[in-house]
Amino acid sequence: MDAPRNMGTIIRTLPHYLSNLINRRIEAPLRKLENKVFYFNKRSYDDNYCHNDEHSNSCIDACQICVTWDKNCTRPFDANNPFLAQIITNKELHKGGNRSCLHVEFDISDSKMEYEAGDYVAVYPKNNSRLVERLGELTNTDLSKGITLANKGNQITSYRTALSHYIEITALPSTDVIRKLAEYCSNESDKNKMLLMATNSKEGKTLYKSFVEEASPNIVHILEDIKSCRPPLNHICSLLPHLQPRYYSISSSPKLFPESVHVTAVVVKYKTKSGRVKQGVATTWLAGNKPQKGEPLPRVPIYIRKSEFRLPQSMQTPIIMVGTGTGLAPFRGFLQERAHAQRNGNEVGDTILYFGCRHRHQDFIYQEELEEYEKSGLLKLNLAFSRDQADKVYVTHLLEQNLEQIWNVLGNRNGHFYVCGDANNMAVNVRDIVLKSIREIGGKSHQDAVKLLNNLKSTKKYCSDTWS
Numbered sequence: 085m086d087a088p089r090n091m092g093t094i095i096r097t098l099p100h101y102l103s104n105l106i107n108r109r110i111e112a113p114l115r116k117l118e119n120k121v122f123y124f125n126k127r128s129y130d131d132n133y134c135h136n137d138e139h140s141n142s143c144i145d146a147c148q149i150c151v152t153w154d155k156n157c158t159r160p161f162d163a164n165n166p167f168l169a170q171i172i173t174n175k176e177l178h179k180g181g182n183r184s185c186l187h188v189e190f191d192i193s194d195s196k197m198e199y200e201a202g203d204y205v206a207v208y209p210k211n212n213s214r215l216v217e218r219l220g221e222l223t224n225t226d227l228s229k230g231i232t233l234a235n236k237g238n239q240i241t242s243y244r245t246a247l248s249h250y251i252e253i254t255a256l257p258s259t260d261v262i263r264k265l266a267e268y269c270s271n272e273s274d275k276n277k278m279l280l281m282a283t284n285s286k287e288g289k290t291l292y293k294s295f296v297e298e299a300s301p302n303i304v305h306i307l308e309d310i311k312s313c314r315p316p317l318n319h320i321c322s323l324l325p326h327l328q329p330r331y332y333s334i335s336s337s338p339k340l341f342p343e344s345v346h347v348t349a350v351v352v353k354y355k356t357k358s359g360r361v362k363q364g365v366a367t368t369w370l371a372g373n374k375p376q377k378g379e380p381l382p383r384v385p386i387y388i389r390k391s392e393f394r395l396p397q398s399m400q401t402p403i404i405m406v407g408t409g410t411g412l413a414p415f416r417g418f419l420q421e422r423a424h425a426q427r428n429g430n431e432v433g434d435t436i437l438y439f440g441c442r443h444r445h446q447d448f449i450y451q452e453e454l455e456e457y458e459k460s461g462l463l464k465l466n467l468a469f470s471r472d473q474a475d476k477v478y479v480t481h482l483l484e485q486n487l488e489q490i491w492n493v494l495g496n497r498n499g500h501f502y503v504c505g506d507a508n509n510m511a512v513n514v515r516d517i518v519l520k521s522i523r524e525i526g527g528k529s530h531q532d533a534v535k536l537l538n539n540l541k542s543t544k545k546y547c548s549d550t551w552s
């Protein structure tokens with residue numbers, strides 16, 4: 085196992101052409117060998133992760149992600165070699181309403197993985213098994229048959245494993261996919277409709293909008309709706325994108341939880357314009373995998389992705405955090421860090437949080453923890469419940485009333501400002517308010533305010549961690 089690592093060191097010191105040659109001729113075969121060794125090692129482990137697949141006992145062609153449940157594994161866990169973590173806690177955070185937000189804890193005690201508050205955890209989801217089986221039925225394919233996945237280094241696996249772990253079967257089909265599927269329509273009118281949808285014409289775009297963007301079909305819906313379209317499953321597998329890991333802001337601090345990472349995930353479930361109910365792959369899988377008494381803990385492949393969303397070095401530096409909904413996640417980790425420092429007798433600077441959710445009594449997540457921090461004097465808490473009164477109240481409304489505080493922290497006291505959550509509107513509005521504070525309280529021109537904000541961003545004093 086040491087050979088490729090030593091080789092890597094040598095390669096870095098060699099001229100480019102030589103390192104290329106060595107990489108192709110020597111390293112690549114060694115890596116292949118390394119993979120094989122892992123596959124064979126895998127056989128000696130009783131792998132719960134695969135227990136629904138046909139691979140549980142003869143795992144040579146099981147999903148690559150299973151191989152890493154080797155406590156003696158010396159490779160660092162990363163995107164290609166994720167850690168199969170146990171889910172030790174998985175509970176509902178919402179107290180009412182019809183949405184669900186999960187607090188999930190992954191055990192990383194055997195992994196040697198380390199994290200810092202503000203990092204992300206990447207979770208490899210598994211597709212809904214009903215959808216996978218339905219694809220087998222619709223294409224008349226025995227899912228235990230083997231398939232070679234070219235984009236997984238020609239890995240041999242079964243259709244069932246490929247469709248469960250490697251292929252995004254719920255992705256919206258692109259026009260390119262629609263065009264290729266059209267070739268398999270035995271009915272001319274179905275074929276023409278699909279070909280039209282894939283064109284750039286006005287009519288084609290309108291059709292694509294209503295059939296794909298508004299109805300939001302996945303590949304199973306398409307095969308169910310267009311009955312003459314019957315592509316072979318191996319072609320479907322090559323058309324659909326790779327199943328990507330989902331990232332979650334870690335909502336814990338290693339100071340308090342060195343052996344687990346926590347995530348705060350809102351379960352994605354929505355109705356499309358056409359009335360179809362859609363469910364998110366990862367969050368629906370997580371929601372269905374709660375630890376049950378007397379049963380083995382659920383396992384899921386994860387790895388840690390480092391971020392630049394970091395607390396200032398000094399605990400005395402004042403900070404303002406702005407988060408909506410699950411945007412509270414990384415701030416829970418920050419608060420744990422500062423509370424830990426305070427408990428250890430360190431002086432902690434102003435710690436100000438603006439948190440927004442819909443209703444105080446429904447989705448005010450981690451309410452008790454936040455109120456406790458406030459009571460202990462650690463936290464200055466500003467709350468915006470958008471739907472508890474006739475007019476919306478957002479974190480941005482509260483921030484707007486506190487322009488002096490923003491300038492005081494950022495302009496006068498060398499503090500840090502963080503924003504996390506919705507990338508589309510909230511983060512943009514918050515940025516505009518910070519600019520307004522720099523202009524109106526800091527007395528800068530608009531141009532200088534933009535320059536100052538850019539400078540704060542590049543020195544990591546203004547950090548934004550948003551997704552849409």
Ligand SMILES: Cc1cc2nc3c(=O)[nH]c(=O)nc-3n(C[C@H](O)[C@H](O)[C@H](O)COP(=O)(O)OP(=O)(O)OC[C@H]3O[C@@H](n4cnc5c(N)ncnc54)[C@H](O)[C@@H]3O)c2cc1C
Binds near residue numbers: 331352354363410551
């Ligand atoms: C850096 C980063 C950090 C993140 N941190 C968190 C976090 O802490 N907590 C958290 O909950 N999420 C977080 N996310 C989002 C998370 O990664 C996933 O995207 C999310 O959980 C959905 O995954 P899924 O597999 O359940 O849904 P998917 O199967 O991926 O479906 C999601 C897709 O459904 C569509 N969609 C979702 N809602 C609607 C809607 N209402 N109307 C129409 N279409 C919709 C969108 O196209 C969306 O991309 C983060 C994302 C990033 C990039």
Ligand SMILES: NC(=O)c1ccc[n+]([C@@H]2O[C@H](COP(=O)([O-])OP(=O)(O)OC[C@H]3O[C@@H](n4cnc5c(N)ncnc54)[C@H](OP(=O)(O)O)[C@@H]3O)[C@@H](O)[C@H]2O)c1
Binds near residue numbers: 476478506507552
């Ligand atoms: N890609 C995904 O699948 C995925 C998954 C999770 C989250 N997200 C995104 O991440 C964000 C947070 O999601 P969430 O479910 O945790 O939050 P959420 O409950 O939808 O929203 C949290 C709060 O933010 C408010 N808000 C809406 N627009 C705002 C604005 N411009 N400025 C300030 N506050 C605003 C909301 O008010 P109102 O709703 O009352 O207007 C609500 O009170 C959402 O934008 C969501 O789209 C995406």
